[in-house]
Amino acid sequence: MQQTFYKYQGTGNDFVMIDNRLQTFDKNNTKQVAFLCDRRFGVGADGLILLENHPEYDFKMVYYNADGNESTMCGNGGRCLVAFAQQLGVITNKAVFEAIDGLHHATIENGIVHLQMLDVDVVEKHDNHVFLNTGSPHHVQFETAIEDFDIKSKGSGIRYGAPYNQEGTNVNFVQKISDTTFRVRTYERGVEDETLSCGTGVTAVAIAMHATGETNQSTVNLNVEGGKLQVRFDVENGHYHNVWLIGPATYVFEGNI
Numbered sequence: 001m002q003q004t005f006y007k008y009q010g011t012g013n014d015f016v017m018i019d020n021r022l023q024t025f026d027k028n029n030t031k032q033v034a035f036l037c038d039r040r041f042g043v044g045a046d047g048l049i050l051l052e053n054h055p056e057y058d059f060k061m062v063y064y065n066a067d068g069n070e071s072t073m074c075g076n077g078g079r080c081l082v083a084f085a086q087q088l089g090v091i092t093n094k095a096v097f098e099a100i101d102g103l104h105h106a107t108i109e110n111g112i113v114h115l116q117m118l119d120v121d122v123v124e125k126h127d128n129h130v131f132l133n134t135g136s137p138h139h140v141q142f143e144t145a146i147e148d149f150d151i152k153s154k155g156s157g158i159r160y161g162a163p164y165n166q167e168g169t170n171v172n173f174v175q176k177i178s179d180t181t182f183r184v185r186t187y188e189r190g191v192e193d194e195t196l197s198c199g200t201g202v203t204a205v206a207i208a209m210h211a212t213g214e215t216n217q218s219t220v221n222l223n224v225e226g227g228k229l230q231v232r233f234d235v236e237n238g239h240y241h242n243v244w245l246i247g248p249a250t251y252v253f254e255g256n257i
C-alpha cells in the first residue's frame with residue numbers, strides 16, 4: 001500500500017510527517033517507520049511523526065525516532081507538527097495539542113513557531129555535567145570548544161554508559177559564546193548520531209546554563225548546526241515554568257512511497 005508523506009525540517013532536525021486522522025497507519029510496525037526514515041532506502045529523516053485527532057484538543061502528536069521506536073518528546077518535531085497542522089487546515093495560527101509528555105500550547109506566524117515546553121523542577125548538577133528532563137532526557141556537558149569534537153563517538157560513550165545504560169539519554173555538548181548565547185551540538189538517542197538540532201536539547205541547555213550560573217538571562221539564544229533557536233522561561237525558586245522554544249519550522253516536500 002502506498003503511503004502519503006510530508007517532509008518538514010526545523011533547524012535541520014528533519015521529520016517524515018503523516019496525517020493519521022483516519023487511523024490507517026500501522027503504529028506497531030517498527031520496520032516500516034525505520035524504512036521511511038532511512039536516508040538510503042526510504043524518505044530519510046531523524047524521526048517520524050503522526051498527526052492524529054484528539055477528542056478535546058486540536059490534535060495529538062505521536063513521535064518515533066529514526067530507529068523505528070516510539071520515543072519521548074521531540075521539541076523540533078512538535079514545532080514542525082504545528083506547521084503541518086496549519087498546512088492541513090487543522091489550525092490557523094494557534095494550537096493546543098497532546099504529546100507523550102502532556103499538553104503543549106503553540107503559535108505560528110510567518111513560519112516561526114513558539115512551542116510551550118514542559119515545566120522543569122529537577123536539575124541534577126554533577127561535577128562535569130547537568131542532567132534534566134525537558135520532555136526527553138538530556139545530559140548537558142559544558143566544554144571550552146566543540147568545533148573539532150567527534151560528537152558521535154563521545155556522545156555514544158555517554159549515552160550507553162553508566163548511569164544511563166540501555167535506556168540512554170540524549171547528549172548535548174555546549175560552548176559559551178556570550179552571556180546570552182551558547183553553541184550546542186547534540187548526539188540523539190534513537191538516531192544514534194549527531195543531528196543538526198534538538199529542540200528538547202537546547203531547552204535543557206538553556207535551563208542548565210541558567211541553573212549553573214553560566215547565564216542570568218531568561219531569554220537564551222542557542223546556535224545549533226542547522227540554525228538558530230531561542231528559549232525563554234520564567235524561574236521561581238528553581239522552578240522553571242512558562243518555558244518556550246522558538247524557531248523556524250519549514251515544509252520541504254511531499255510524496256508517496
Ligand SMILES: N[C@@H](CCC[C@H](N)C(=O)O)C(=O)O
Pocket residue numbers: 013065071072073074075076077136137169170188189190191197198199200201
Ligand atoms: N529531536 C528531538 C528529540 C527527539 C527524542 C530523542 N531522540 C529521544 O529519544 O529522547 C527534539 O527536537 O527534541
